[in-house]
Amino acid sequence: MSLTDALMAQLEPHNVPLExxxxxxxxxxxxxxxxxxxxxxxxRLYDDMRRIEAPLAEYFGLAGFTLVHxxxxxxxxxxxxxADIPGIADGSDGDxxxxxxxxxxxDFVAAALALRFLYQQGLADAGGRLTDDGxxxxxxxxxxxxxxxxxxxxxxxxAVERQRLLNDLxxxxxxxxxxxxxxxxxxxxxxxxxxxxxxxxxxxxxxxxESEEPIPEAxxxxxxxx
Numbered sequence: 468m469s470l471t472d473a474l475m476a477q478l479e480p481h482n483v484p485l486e487x488x489x490x491x492x493x494x495x496x497x498x499x500x501x502x503x504x505x506x507x508x509x510x511r512l513y514d515d516m517r518r519i520e521a522p523l524a525e526y527f528g529l530a531g532f533t534l535v536h537x538x539x540x541x542x543x544x545x546x547x548x549x550a551d552i553p554g555i556a557d558g559s560d561g562d563x564x565x566x567x568x569x570x571x572x573x574d575f576v577a578a579a580l581a582l583r584f585l586y587q588q589g590l591a592d593a594g595g596r597l598t599d600d601g602x603x604x605x606x607x608x609x610x611x612x613x614x615x616x617x618x619x620x621x622x623x624x625x626a627v628e629r630q631r632l633l634n635d636l637x638x639x640x641x642x643x644x645x646x647x648x649x650x651x652x653x654x655x656x657x658x659x660x661x662x663x664x665x666x667x668x669x670x671x672x673x674x675x676x677e678s679e680e681p682i683p684e685a686x687x688x689x690x691x692x693x
Contacts, residue, residue, distance in 0.1 A: 477522040483515055491516055491523065495534075495545045502640050502662060503541035504600070516543055540601055540661040542640070552668075574632050577620045580675045581613040582641055583667035586659045602643065602658040607650050610657070617676055626650070633657075641666075 468476075475485055491512055495501060503513040516523060517536075524534045531548040546552050589596045589603030596604045611622045623629050629650060636642045643658040 474522060474526070478519060481515075481518040483519050487515055488519065488523075491519075492526065495527075495543070499545045500640050500662065500665070501543045502660075505640065513541065513543065535665065537661075537665060540664075542662055542665070544662070544665040572632075573620070574623055574628075575635055577614055577618050578610065578622075578632055578636060579641060579663065579667055580618060580672060581610055582636070582659050583663050583672050584613055584617055584676075585609060586661075586663050587672070589659070598658065601661040604656045604658055606653065606656060608653060 471485070474488070478485065478488055491501075494512065501509060501513050501516060503510050520534075520536060527534045527545060533546045533548075533552060535544050535546065535552060536542075537544070585605045586603045589605070598604065614620050614622060623632060633642070633644065633650075637644055640662045641660060643660060645656070648655050648657065
């Protein structure tokens with residue numbers, strides 16, 4: 468029996484065709500994350516992933532990746548070999564940041580760390596900033612202040628660069644922005660999604676806060692999914 472035949476035999480009881488399996492795998496390699504509440508397409512793909520989680524995990528495992536399912540927050544994330552996987556003690560000190568076929572800037576890495584810091588604060592406060600969806604609401608200026616005070620790194624200077632950073636954080640499913648969000652509005656809120664817990668562990672955040680070294684510019688990564 469070929470590998471394809473063996474895979475199809477595993478998919479058949481769950482009524483998931485091979486084409487659907489390929490679509491899921493392609494999206495996970497390209498994006499590294501599947502969030503159920505992102506949109507209707509992603510919701511259907513996530514639901515199919517839940518049904519075939521075992522063969523998917525085995526497939527990615529053979530390729531050297533680790534598939535992690537956060538059922539509470541309803542998302543899957545894919546990690547490359549050697550990545551520091553939050554919540555898994557055997558994770559190494561490898562880079563767990565998003566990055567399959569992508570070039571990550573130091574601004575993105577620093578912003579993700581700052582978002583993780585703010586998210587933890589929101590959980591600890593247990594106040595009105597925590598939504599029913601597990602998101603923590605924060606103002607844009609809070610992100611800027613956290614970067615400066617905790618990580619000793621300012622936001623990008625230009626408005627275009629700042630908007631690009633926000634777009635990248637949104638694309639990697641780390642934040643949600645309201646349709647009318649504007650950086651100039653001091654009261655405008657961004658929602659930090661629980662998916663931030665999947666890329667920044669407590670240890671990673673602690674190391675970044677304790678370090679006096681600047682965050683280096685990230686090189687293009689090969690096979691480390693976002």
